Amino acid sequence: MAALQDKYKELIDAAQAAGTSNLKVSELDGVLHIEGEAPTGAVKDQLWNIYGKIDPNFLTGDVVMNINVATAVAGAKLKVITESSNLNIRKGPGTDQPIVGKAAHNEIVSLISKQSDQWWLIRTDNGEEGYAYAQYLQPVE
Amino acid sequence: MIMKLKHLTTVILSVGLLFMISCKSKPKDADIQAAVTTALQSSPGVTADVKDGVVTLSGSVASQSDKDAAEAAVKLNQGVKSVVNNVTVTPPPPPPAAPEVTADDSLKTAVAGIVKDFPGIQADVKDGVITITGEQKADRWKKLKMALDALKPKKVDASGLKVK
Structure with missing residues (x-):
């Protein structure tokens, strides 16, 4: 349980620090699921960049990250x-x-x-x- | 009789002296505070207040045993008359529920709709796992991965993908 969260600690910490709302970090069969709503598109980009730094080219397959952007509201x-x-x-x-x-x-x-x-x-x-x-x-x- | 009185006086005097000495060597609240603070280093979230040798503990811990441990650690210190344990026990929040995974049927349709815009990529869906094979440039693969993750799969297995 803790191993994956340790590996992606920087990513989870960054998501929290950047004010990602409804942040949910859970695990299912060896895959870390990170969901939430980033305050801006820039934050979403930043999180994906950190993910790519920890797992180059996203090839390990141990994370599913579903981050929406809060500014994508009706009228936007x-x-x-x-x-x-x-x-x-x-x-x-x-x-x-x-x-x-x-x-x-x-x-x-x-x-x-x-x-x-x-x-x-x-x-x-x-x-x-x-x-x-x-x-x-x-x-x- | 006189001898006895003399003896009694000596006893009274020595008892008085002993009392004075013991008063002098009694730890001050500030000293107790310092010792207790050190003792509480192993109990994060707990703070102590010392008044006339009475230690009042406050703060919040995850379990009753943590609360008891804080009290035990403080009691051992010299000069502590008694401990008022006002620490509250707040159990940690339950671990988040398992992630929601999209059913294969809807996942297949959604994956097919996305992958068609990524020539050179083949995708397969089974038991919530999207298996990606083929070749793709790194920046395009990142876009694809972002889109696939948003479909709420159980896993995106790209071990068979060659990133150019």
């Missing part, structure tokens, strides 16, 4: 952070749903609501509205 501005392509906006939350619009790489859109951790309802400046993958959306701070 989000930047499309796809690699280079457009982000599909879909009618419903799921890749099987029809595409109703696209948001360009680096475009700024608005968050309407979060259907789940993965699917967020967004609106583009052109008024296109639908669900997009949260992993490609980053709150603008």
Whole structure:
């Protein structure tokens, strides 16, 4: 139990020090699960950098870290952070749903609501509205 | 009779002298405080207050045995008349519940939706464990790992992944 928490002590301490809310650190079958809500995207980045320092390239597989960003609230501005392509906006939350619009790489859109951790309802400046993958959306701070 | 009286006087005098000596050598509160503070180093969270040789312990510990240990450590010190143990026992919070793990069916759909944007990556889902194989650049793999971890899997096994 303590061995994993010792290995990732710097990460857990940093999460606490940075004011991560609802921080939950638990273990399941040799995997440390770290969940919480970081106050900013910068804190989330910082935590991922510390994780990558302790476990280079995240290859050990002994951590699952699910950190959300508290600033991603309804009405927030989000930047499309796809690699280079457009982000599909879909009618419903799921890749099987029809595409109703696209948001360009680096475009700024608005968050309407979060259907789940993965699917967020967004609106583009052109008024296109639908669900997009949260992993490609980053709150603008 | 006179001899007896003389003897009694000597006894009274020596008792008085003894009493004075013992009064003089009685540890002062400040000395007791110092000794007690040292003794309490092994009882974090407990503080002591000394007045007229009476030690009052306060603070909070995790168990009754820690509370008793603090009292025992303090009692041993010279000059301590009695101990008032006001230490409260606050049990540590229970360990957090096991993490929530997404069921395989929803996990599979979600993983497939993400991995399709990462050419060169294959993913398999079984019993909540996402197994990743293939090749990927380090920064892209980091993005993928962040996305996969957000799906609440039991584990992301990337031992078969080659990071370029």
